Amino acid sequence: MNDTQDRPGPAPAANPQWGGRFAAGPAAVMREINASIGFDRKLWRQDIAGSRAHAAMLARTGIIAAADADAIAGGLDAIAAEIEAGRFAFDEALEDIHMNIEARLALRIGEAGKRLHTARSRNDQVATDFRLWVRDAIDGLTAQVTDVMRAFAARAAEHAADPMPGFTHLQTAQPVTFGHHLLAYVEMLARDRGRLDDCRRRLNESPLGAAALAGTSFPIDRDMTATALGFDRPAANSLDAVSDRDFALEFLAAAAISAMHLSRFAEEVVIWCSAPYRFIRLSDAFTTGSSIMPQKRNPDAAELVRAKTGRITGALVGLLTVMKGLPLAYAKDMQEDKEGVFDAAAAWALALAATAGMVRDLTADTARMRALAGSGFATATDLADWLVRVLHLPFRDAHHVTGRIVALAEAKGVDLAGLSLADMQEVEPRITAAVFAVLSVEASVASRISFGGTAPANVAAAAARWIAALA
Numbered sequence: 485m486n487d488t489q490d491r492p493g494p495a496p497a498a499n500p501q502w503g504g505r506f507a508a509g510p511a512a513v514m515r516e517i518n519a520s521i522g523f524d525r526k527l528w529r530q531d532i533a534g535s536r537a538h539a540a541m542l543a544r545t546g547i548i549a550a551a552d553a554d555a556i557a558g559g560l561d562a563i564a565a566e567i568e569a570g571r572f573a574f575d576e577a578l579e580d581i582h583m584n585i586e587a588r589l590a591l592r593i594g595e596a597g598k599r600l601h602t603a604r605s606r607n608d609q610v611a612t613d614f615r616l617w618v619r620d621a622i623d624g625l626t627a628q629v630t631d632v633m634r635a636f637a638a639r640a641a642e643h644a645a646d647p648m649p650g651f652t653h654l655q656t657a658q659p660v661t662f663g664h665h666l667l668a669y670v671e672m673l674a675r676d677r678g679r680l681d682d683c684r685r686r687l688n689e690s691p692l693g694a695a696a697l698a699g700t701s702f703p704i705d706r707d708m709t710a711t712a713l714g715f716d717r718p719a720a721n722s723l724d725a726v727s728d729r730d731f732a733l734e735f736l737a738a739a740a741i742s743a744m745h746l747s748r749f750a751e752e753v754v755i756w757c758s759a760p761y762r763f764i765r766l767s768d769a770f771t772t773g774s775s776i777m778p779q780k781r782n783p784d785a786a787e788l789v790r791a792k793t794g795r796i797t798g799a800l801v802g803l804l805t806v807m808k809g810l811p812l813a814y815a816k817d818m819q820e821d822k823e824g825v826f827d828a829a830a831a832w833a834l835a836l837a838a839t840a841g842m843v844r845d846l847t848a849d850t851a852r853m854r855a856l857a858g859s860g861f862a863t864a865t866d867l868a869d870w871l872v873r874v875l876h877l878p879f880r881d882a883h884h885v886t887g888r889i890v891a892l893a894e895a896k897g898v899d900l901a902g903l904s905l906a907d908m909q910e911v912e913p914r915i916t917a918a919v920f921a922v923l924s925v926e927a928s929v930a931s932r933i934s935f936g937g938t939a940p941a942n943v944a945a946a947a948a949r950w951i952a953a954l955a
């Protein structure tokens with residue numbers, strides 16, 4: 485890598501972009517640590533779009549000749565075609581995507597190409613390119629989050645009335661329906677989408693024209709470039725425009741929160757697939773086998789979705805750490821903003837796709853879930869509520885009476901519905917046979933009709949609402 489660093493012989497030539505001030509080029513390791521072309525080449529489309537808008541504006545405002553702007557536009561088209569076709573030679577000596585493209589432009593069209601960087605700096609250029617890239621990523625990820633919501637909503641409609649044990653502390657709590665559980669993830673993903681919307685709205689200001697940090701003496705039209713690039717307005721303060729990376733941080737925060745949601749579902753998939761649970765089964769398409777244990781069917785996709793959360797959260801913490809304590813305005817530290825964002829966006833996209841795949845693939849063992857929904861005295865709260873409603877016991881007393889009935893059932897090795905009326909009356913003499921109507925799993929879930937509750941009718945309606953909203 486840095487084999488030329490201390491070698492005797494002629495020094496490398498100075499960078500042609502600033503060769504006036506520099507007699508010699510950088511040490512090999514300087515070049516290596518300085519270069520971002522290895523990763524920021526991803527920004528080429530945005531860089532060309534930004535340059536195209538800038539050149540058109542320079543011509544419109546009379547800063548460069550119309551003929552030069554035409555030549556620049558033609559040259560940029562040709563360069564785009566070269567990159568698209570894989571024929572563009574990216575050069576580490578030219579540091580980054582901005583100088584690679586600009587140098588190539590000058591080579592292709594000569595003099596006019598050298599006028600492109602008038603009233604512009606790489607500082608506003610990279611801020612613009614990166615915003616455009618993140619904006620595109622937001623649009624793609626919004627569509628993907630929506631797709632995962634659709635997958636969950638469709639399965640929720642299918643399982644609106646299928647009971648499963650609801651858990652708190654991973655202990656059986658009260659019966660819920662599987663559809664209700666799946667719709668909880670639709671709500672989470674809806675908030676994830678909202679965070680992407682919010683991020684996009686605040687992101688959508690153009691840094692272009694802030695130049696290095698102070699603005700420019702040329703009579704540029706920042707509204708024109710902002711509009712051309714689909715921004716809502718130019719960023720109001722040139723120092724802020726080149727040094728703000730909130731948009732990347734907000735994007736990463738949205739990614740980290742969403743990845744956390746996906747990770748919670750992934751963890752449930754892992755649990756539900758396990759032999760002691762057997763709530764769901766994933767097909768061969770979403771599992772792997774073991775090279776030694778022939779019986780194994782491992783939910784690797786779920787485990788990897790769970791794990792992707794680590795690198796996504798790492799990218800957020802990484803960029804927060806890069807940005808903290810940076811004085812205004814631009815500092816080269818900020819070049820470290822991109823890789824984490826690129827990586828997190830790719831990991832998030834993959835996690836979303838894998839989640840959608842698993843949700844559509846899974847087969848629920850509804851009989852097994854139904855059987856377990858009734859275990860663990862899951863309808864004890866229904867009994868307590870009956871004591872309140874019918875016998876008018878204060879809830880605290882009803883809770884106590886129910887606790888004694890549960891203890892009795894536990895001692896006899898039966899569930900609540902397995903106790904006789906006489907057993908129950910031993911604890912509370914006023915209990916009647918009518919109590920048995922509330923002790924079944926079906927009665928329990930059907931009774932939860934409060935807004936947002938798990939009653940199958942509620943769940944079916946909520947799933948239908950989501951399906952319609954997402955259509």
Ligand code: ARG
Nearest residue numbers: 520524580606607610818819
């Ligand atoms: N490659 C740089 C980055 O990603 C571009 C901006 C460089 N500006 C500068 N003045 N050195 O941040």
